[in-house]
Amino acid sequence: MQADCWNEVGVWAAGGATCPRLAEVVHCHNCDVFARAGRGLLDQPAPPGYLESWAEELARVKEGEAGMRLAFFVFRIGEEWLALPAGAVAEVAERLPIRKIPGRATGLINVHGELHLCFSMSAILGIAADGEAQRSVVIGNAEGQWVFAADEVWGMLPVDPAALDDVPVTIARDASAHVRYIVDWERGKISCLDDKLLFATLQRRVRDV
Amino acid sequence: MLVLLIEIAGQLYCIRARSVVEVIPRVPLQPVPHAPMSLAGLLHYRSEVIPVLDLRAIIARQPSDAYLSTRIAVVDIGKRLGLVCERLTEALEIDEAAIAPAPVSLEAAPWLGGVLMHDGAVARELLIEHFTVEAVA
Numbered sequence: 001m002q003a004d005c006w007n008e009v010g011v012w013a014a015g016g017a018t019c020p021r022l023a024e025v026v027h028c029h030n031c032d033v034f035a036r037a038g039r040g041l042l043d044q045p046a047p048p049g050y051l052e053s054w055a056e057e058l059a060r061v062k063e064g065e066a067g068m069r070l071a072f073f074v075f076r077i078g079e080e081w082l083a084l085p086a087g088a089v090a091e092v093a094e095r096l097p098i099r100k101i102p103g104r105a106t107g108l109i110n111v112h113g114e115l116h117l118c119f120s121m122s123a124i125l126g127i128a129a130d131g132e133a134q135r136s137v138v139i140g141n142a143e144g145q146w147v148f149a150a151d152e153v154w155g156m157l158p159v160d161p162a163a164l165d166d167v168p169v170t171i172a173r174d175a176s177a178h179v180r181y182i183v184d185w186e187r188g189k190i191s192c193l194d195d196k197l198l199f200a201t202l203q204r205r206v207r208d209v
Numbered sequence: 210m211l212v213l214l215i216e217i218a219g220q221l222y223c224i225r226a227r228s229v230v231e232v233i234p235r236v237p238l239q240p241v242p243h244a245p246m247s248l249a250g251l252l253h254y255r256s257e258v259i260p261v262l263d264l265r266a267i268i269a270r271q272p273s274d275a276y277l278s279t280r281i282a283v284v285d286i287g288k289r290l291g292l293v294c295e296r297l298t299e300a301l302e303i304d305e306a307a308i309a310p311a312p313v314s315l316e317a318a319p320w321l322g323g324v325l326m327h328d329g330a331v332a333r334e335l336l337i338e339h340f341t342v343e344a345v346a
Contacts, residue, residue, distance in 0.1 A: 039298045042278035046234065055236040059253040 006034055069158045072183060072192055075137060076152040077122050078129045081190045083157060083183055088195035090145060091138040092153055109147040111138055119202060121148040125178060125193075139195070146202055159183050167191070210305045212325070213282065214332060216296035218269040221332035223325055224292075226300060228284050228337050235279045235293060246272060247345050252291050254283060260342045261291030264335070267320075267345050286338045301327065308334055319344075 006012050006028040009019040025031045071086035091111065098107035098118055108115045116138060122129035133149030140146060165182040178201070180194035211226035238250025238261055249263040249272075261281060265273040273279050273293045280297040284290055308323040311333075315321065322334030 039278065039296075042298060043274075043276050043296075045275060046277050051234055051236045054234045055253070058233060058236060058255065061256045 004037070006031075006037075010034075070161055070164075072157045072159055073137075074154040074157050074185065074190065075135070075150040076154070077125065077150060078127045080125075080127045081154070081185070081187065082121075082125075083185075083190050083192040084139065084198075085192070085195050086156055088139050088141065088198075089137060090140050092150075093136045093138070095133055095149065096136040096147070109136060111136075111147065114145075116140075116145045116147045117202075117206065118147040118149070119205070121150070124198070124201060139198075141195070141199055143199070143203070157183070157185060164192075165189075210303055212301050212303055212334075213294075213297060214299040214301055214327070215264065215294040215335070217265045217273075217294075218271070220268075221327065221330050222264075222268075222335050223301070223327075223332045224282065224284075224294075224335050224337055228286055230283045230285050230289065232297060233281050233283060234277070235273070235275065235281055246270070248342060249273075249291075249293050252281065252283075254289065254291070257289065259283070259289045259291055261293060262340055262342065262345060263293040264340075265293070265295055267340070268318075284337050284340075286341075290340065290342070292337070292340060 005019065009017065010022070010028040010031075011017050012028070013019075019028075021031055021033070022028075028034045072083035073086050073089045074081060074083050076082070093111060096109050096111065098109055099115075100107045106120075107118050109118045118136075120129070121127075129149070130151040133151050135150045135153045136147050137150050137153070138145055138147050163184055167179050167182060178193050178197055179191040180197075181192040182189050183192050212223040213226055213229060213232070215222045215224065236252070238252050239258075240250050241248055241260075244250070246266040247263055249261045249266070251258050252261045263273050265271055273295050276295070278296045278298050280294055281291045282294050282297060284292060303325065308325045311321060311323050320336050320339035322336045325332040325334060
């Protein structure tokens with residue numbers, strides 16, 4: 001076998017893939033020859049400056065190493081940025097098509113062959129959403145999973161538990177009923193939703209409709 | 210159980226990931242005057258200074274190559290210690306029972322543990338707790 005067989009007989013070959021191993025591994029990415037060659041790339045001296053910058057980095061104390069940190073999933077509905085405990089989020093996907101259920105406001109969404117009920121986060125929280133949502137977010141606990149459409153997903157936000165603020169009592173009752181904490185974010189303070197309460201609401205609504 | 214695979218002088222070894230705190234590149238170390246080859250130097254690690262041992266120097270009596278694939282595993286065995294490991298590029302999830310008891314044990318190499326069959330090759334387990342500066346340097 002040549003040194004770069006993936007270019008000669010593999011999936012990147014100019015004349016098409018002819019390697020007999022492909023029948024088993026499907027793509028060169030899964031082949032151990034390719035993996036071994038990739039590791040071999042590390043058998044060379046480090047580029048100048050690389051190790052020095054690492055030495056500097058390692059001498060510093062890791063930020064936030066002391067104490068546990070909570071992670072929050074940050075997303076946007078309409079003009080409102082919100083957060084959910086990361087443990088409640090199972091998956092974020094491209095916007096998936098909703099299959100309507102006749103006579104019901106909600107629909108079903110197919111995620112990896114499993115059907116999940118979808119709900120409108122904007123309706124539950126009383127926030128106006130954009131017209132075109134970009135992402136479908138799968139959330140759930142042991143009892144079930146739901147999908148909602150988020151207008152935008154920012155990512156995961158690590159938060160020091162000591163920095164969690166309680167919700168001011170003056171916040172309008174409708175949305176704050178599901179807000180558990182206020183957390184600091186780079187673009188200001190955002191509300192963190194109470195996942196347990198949210199799931200309870202969803203369970204109730206499924207039974208009620 | 211997660212183990213890290215290491216290749217030293219053409220032989221496969223593995224260490225249990227449980228006591229490994231972090232795997233870092235083989236950064237330049239503070240040399241220790243009159244130190245034996247097995248003591249690679251001192252590492253300024255997270256506002257702490259820890260000794261770093263060279264596994265190849267201990268096992269094969271040659272210093273490790275300064276390649277990108279040579280890394281330092283920072284381990285915690287009561288206190289922190291760095292181990293220079295060659296070809297530390299793969300982690301493996303195995304069953305604890307997959308490591309068979311050592312067929313031989315030598316007094317000169319108390320850190321040599323059981324054997325693990327991996328991909329047709331034999332990997333010897335390295336017992337990290339035996340790598341102390343006093344014991345090998």
